[in-house]
Amino acid sequence: MKKITIAIDGFSSCGKSTMAKDLAREIGYIYIDSGAMYRAVTLYSIENGIFQNDRIDTEKLKNLIKDIHISFRLNPETGRPDTYLNGVNVENKIRTMEVSSCVSPIATLDFVREAMVAQQQEMGKAKGIVMDGRDIGTTVFPNAELKIFVTATPEIRAQRRYDELKAKGEEASFDEILENVKQRDYIDQNREVSPLRKASDALLLDNSDLTISQQKEWLAEQFERVIKEKN
Numbered sequence: 524m525k526k527i528t529i530a531i532d533g534f535s536s537c538g539k540s541t542m543a544k545d546l547a548r549e550i551g552y553i554y555i556d557s558g559a560m561y562r563a564v565t566l567y568s569i570e571n572g573i574f575q576n577d578r579i580d581t582e583k584l585k586n587l588i589k590d591i592h593i594s595f596r597l598n599p600e601t602g603r604p605d606t607y608l609n610g611v612n613v614e615n616k617i618r619t620m621e622v623s624s625c626v627s628p629i630a631t632l633d634f635v636r637e638a639m640v641a642q643q644q645e646m647g648k649a650k651g652i653v654m655d656g657r658d659i660g661t662t663v664f665p666n667a668e669l670k671i672f673v674t675a676t677p678e679i680r681a682q683r684r685y686d687e688l689k690a691k692g693e694e695a696s697f698d699e700i701l702e703n704v705k706q707r708d709y710i711d712q713n714r715e716v717s718p719l720r721k722a723s724d725a726l727l728l729d730n731s732d733l734t735i736s737q738q739k740e741w742l743a744e745q746f747e748r749v750i751k752e753k754n
């Protein structure tokens with residue numbers, strides 16, 4: 524059976540990775556969370572004094588970008604891939620509010636995007652991949668056979684993220700999360716390079732009123748339909 528490329532884009536915290544991971548596991552495809560890659564570059568920038576007091580030392584980051592190696596390894600406990608930055612597992616560190624509040628400015632930088640997109644295209648060159656992000660259907664894999672664009676109201680997305688952090692026993696403020704979600708959406712949609720857009724051939728999914736299992740079922744139906752057409 525011919526494998527395809529699946530691009531899942533959309534707004535922050537709307538459930539892209541939940542859908543993408545589940546589908547990839549069920550159909551035996553590779554799953555790549557492209558947002559984790561921008562988060563890893565951001566963590567590196569914070570830890571190496573590149574992002575300080577709301578300022579990015581772009582020259583320093585440009586010189587060091589070639590030293591930033593991001594990879595994914597399956598975590599046998601969760602059954603999901605963890606993100607590694609220069610060989611160190613940073614899966615938890617990249618999910619903090621500190622990284623969330625710095626990541627979108629880092630993701631506006633053209634040389635950062637160039638480096639990430641090149642790695643993402645390399646990861647997907649053999650197809651059989653589900654990748655989620657902001658520019659997967661528009662820039663990374665414009666020829667993907669299945670493209671989805673996911674959205675939900677900012678309040679619902681913030682509530683989901685708040686519930687997730689609370690369930691992990693982490694301190695969280697709903698207002699801070701909502702503000703972060705809105706701010707990232709704004710920066711992501713308004714940057715010059717590869718802004719967040721629905722690709723013209725992407726299917727739109729508003730999952731505000733869908734459960735995780737309903738959206739999973741919907742995605743599986745889309746996959747079945749496309750794979751039948753292609754084989």
Ligand SMILES: Nc1ncnc2c1ncn2[C@@H]1O[C@H](COP(=O)(O)OP(=O)(O)OP(=O)(O)O)[C@@H](O)[C@H]1O
Pocket residue numbers: 534535536537538539540541542558655683684687730733734735738
């Ligand atoms: N339909 C849904 N109903 C309720 N909760 C959901 C739904 N879909 C996802 N979630 C939950 O919402 C939270 C955010 O989901 P997820 O991390 O998949 O979003 P995302 O779009 O990948 O976010 P980000 O852009 O920040 O990477 C998670 O806690 C997830 O379990």
Ligand SMILES: Nc1ccn([C@@H]2O[C@H](COP(=O)(O)O)[C@@H](O)[C@H]2O)c(=O)n1
Pocket residue numbers: 535536557558559561562626627628630655656657658659707711
């Ligand atoms: N393809 C992508 C993916 C992500 N970004 C930026 O990274 C931020 C974090 O992504 P999450 O998916 O983990 O929320 C996101 O807000 C974007 O700024 C991107 O630009 N392109």
